[in-house]
Amino acid sequence: MSFLSRTLAVASKDLRSEIRSKESINASVAFALVILLLFSFAFDPTSDQVREIAGGLLWLVFAFAGTLILNRSFARELVNDCLDALLASPVSGAQLFLGKTIANFVILMVVELLSMPVFTIFYNVHWTQSIWLLFVVMLLGTWGLTVIGTLFSAMTVNLRLRELMLPMLVYPMMIPALMGAIQLSTVLVAGDPVGADNQIWFRLLVAFDVIFTLLSLAFVETVLVG
Amino acid sequence: MSAVAIQGVWKYFGDYPALKDISFDVEAGSCLALLGRNGAGKTTLLRILAGLSRSSKGEITILGKDARAEDTRRAVSVLGHGIGVYEELSAFENLRLFGRLYGLENPSQIAVEWLERTGLGRVRDGLVREFSRGMRQRLAVARAFLHNPSLLILDEPFTALDDRAIKMLQDLLRAALADGRTVIMSTHQLREALELATDVALINRGKLAFRGPRTQEMLEDPTWLYRHYGEA
Numbered sequence: 349m350s351f352l353s354r355t356l357a358v359a360s361k362d363l364r365s366e367i368r369s370k371e372s373i374n375a376s377v378a379f380a381l382v383i384l385l386l387f388s389f390a391f392d393p394t395s396d397q398v399r400e401i402a403g404g405l406l407w408l409v410f411a412f413a414g415t416l417i418l419n420r421s422f423a424r425e426l427v428n429d430c431l432d433a434l435l436a437s438p439v440s441g442a443q444l445f446l447g448k449t450i451a452n453f454v455i456l457m458v459v460e461l462l463s464m465p466v467f468t469i470f471y472n473v474h475w476t477q478s479i480w481l482l483f484v485v486m487l488l489g490t491w492g493l494t495v496i497g498t499l500f501s502a503m504t505v506n507l508r509l510r511e512l513m514l515p516m517l518v519y520p521m522m523i524p525a526l527m528g529a530i531q532l533s534t535v536l537v538a539g540d541p542v543g544a545d546n547q548i549w550f551r552l553l554v555a556f557d558v559i560f561t562l563l564s565l566a567f568v569e570t571v572l573v574g
Numbered sequence: 575m576s577a578v579a580i581q582g583v584w585k586y587f588g589d590y591p592a593l594k595d596i597s598f599d600v601e602a603g604s605c606l607a608l609l610g611r612n613g614a615g616k617t618t619l620l621r622i623l624a625g626l627s628r629s630s631k632g633e634i635t636i637l638g639k640d641a642r643a644e645d646t647r648r649a650v651s652v653l654g655h656g657i658g659v660y661e662e663l664s665a666f667e668n669l670r671l672f673g674r675l676y677g678l679e680n681p682s683q684i685a686v687e688w689l690e691r692t693g694l695g696r697v698r699d700g701l702v703r704e705f706s707r708g709m710r711q712r713l714a715v716a717r718a719f720l721h722n723p724s725l726l727i728l729d730e731p732f733t734a735l736d737d738r739a740i741k742m743l744q745d746l747l748r749a750a751l752a753d754g755r756t757v758i759m760s761t762h763q764l765r766e767a768l769e770l771a772t773d774v775a776l777i778n779r780g781k782l783a784f785r786g787p788r789t790q791e792m793l794e795d796p797t798w799l800y801r802h803y804g805e806a
Contacts, residue, residue: 357674365662368701428710429656433717436624436652437675438644573642574628 354439358447359454365424366455372420373455376413380463383409388470398471403534406467407526411493413463414456415515418497421448422505431505431572441569445498449564452494460486478536485536488553489529495557496521499564502571528553576635577602577725577756578623583632585618592618594780596632600758600773602724605751607771607788608760609799615780616760617655620729623758624652637724648676651723653731657714661703665694665713668702669720676721688716692742708736715743719750726750728759732766740766764796776803 366372387405391398425431434444467473475482500518504510528549535546542550578600585593593615600606610616621627622634625641639646652658659668666685673681689698692712702710718726726747732740747757747770761767768774768788776784776799784803792798 354675357671361660361663361671364667365660368662427661429654429658430660432621432624432626432652432654432656433658433672434675435626436647436650437672438647438677439675440644569642573626 351440351443354443355447355450358434358439358444359450362421362424362448362451363454366451371424372417373459376416376456376459377462379416380409380413380459381466383412384463384466384470391471394472399473399538400534402467402471402473402537403530403532405471406463406533406537407489407530409463410456410460410490411519411522411526413459414452414490414493414497415518417452417455417459418494418501418518419511419514421452421498421501423501423510426505435572441572442565444572445502445564445568448501449491449494449498449561452498453491456490456494457486460490473537474539475537477539478542481542482533482536485529485532485553488550488557489525489533492525492529492553492556492560493522495560495564496525499560499568499571502568524552525556528556575602576600577604577637578758579633579635580619580623581633581635583619583622583629583634585615585622585627586630592780593622593629596777596780596782598775598782598785600756602756603751603754604772605747605757605770606759606773606775607764607767608758608775608777609764609767610760610777611804613779614777616777617729619777620652620654620727620758620760624650624654624727626652648721649724650727651718651721651725652727652729653714653718654729655733657710657717659702659710659713659717662701664699664701665689665705665709666698668713669716672717672720678721684720688720692716708739711735711739712742715739715746719746724755726755726757726759728757728761730761731759732761732763744770768793768796774799776800778804 425434497518500514504513507513531549532542532546535542576599581597583593583596584591596619608616622629623636623641625647634641636646637649663671666689669685669688670681673684678684689695692715694709694712697709702713731743735743744766751757759767771788774784774786774788774792775782784799
């Protein structure tokens with residue numbers, strides 16, 4: 349069986365479980381909507397200030413909502429000792445990690461896409477003119493968050509305080525990806541063109557995704573088995 | 575030929591040695607009952623054999639290879655304290671998933687066959703979260719046997735099984751042994767274990783206290799081993 353087919357088997361198992369239980373997506377969508385609503389009371393939606401903070405606001409919501417999804421990623425394997433059953437099977441740590449990262453990525457993208465219309469209404473922003481570029485930024489930024497988050501979810505799975513430890517460990521690591529995604533999203537939501545000076549943020553996002561995906565694939569077996 | 579070779583294995587949790595210089599072989603086609611009191615180190619040793627944990631010192635060879643090698647894991651089955659099946663998937667989806675992960679040629683067909691063999695054919699599309707404890711255990715047994723393993727590692731396999739399920743597991747294990755497969759199991763249910771076992775190992779506080787063939791006197795009096803080789 350190929351690397352990809354085992355990876356996809358793990359990803360589809362996680363997605364199927366999530367579709368049936370809805371335990372992560374309900375919590376993270378509700379959290380994202382509540383935060384967007386609460387912040388909308390704090391700022392005047394007609395002001396220029398909102399356009400300046402739009403990218404930061406959006407990605408903080410995605411990062412916080414994302415940890416609710418990532419916390420469950422490996423924790424759901426503890427029920428019935430399913431993690432042991434997976435690790436005892438011929439699935440490698442890298443296949444398991446990549447399958448889970450893909451599932452987390454899909455779930456977080458769904459949360460983000462559900463949040464965007466709410467963000468548009470509450471903050472009176474018009475990002476539709478740069479929709480495709482913004483979508484690319486969301487793909488790159490979300491992959492960065494999920495790849496780091498899934499690795500740390502594996503690291504903290506056996507800790508009693510994992511719900512607390514995961515955000516504490518993962519947010520500092522996410523800073524480069526968040527910075528890139530925030531800068532680009534702010535420019536795109538404001539309707540400005542992405543000039544040459546912003547190209548570096550694209551490169552940063554791509555480099556972050558590639559480097560941390562390769563590092564995670566290399567070390568996840570040690571993280572899981574020792 | 576040895577299916578399992580354990581040489582000088584130590585396992586530390588912090589400074590505490592859970593296993594102390596364990597060495598023994600398990601012949602291919604034999605059934606080893608791994609016995610010991612709670613906390614003796616049985617589960618720790620079985621987890622290392624299953625590739626779920628690494629030893630601090632020493633060497634382990636499973637079917638001539640490293641315990642974490644992909645070929646080894648394809649040939650080994652593990653049934654531990656947890657049943658290792660997903661609550662949000664149906665019985666059929668669980669077995670098909672593991673069939674795919676083990677690289678079986680026709681996982682759907684094999685999943686259906688094992689559901690029938692374990693008496694779960696009627697509830698194949700029912701979610702595991704709706705199953706009784708006995709049904710879950712039977713599904714776990716089906717998962718463990720699904721890929722026709724050469725080595726079965728069982729940690730307390732009879733715990734929480736009802737009489738019918740114990741009989742089913744014993745029959746499957748007898749058939750596996752008759753087929754030349756190797757079984758290593760830890761259990762506190764001495765009579766069930768000793769009826770199947772060809773060999774016995776006793777661990778006391780992380781040290782191997784006894785390793786030898788199962789004798790008639792062990793079968794007649796399951797506590798004989800503990801009285802002669804166990805802790806005072």
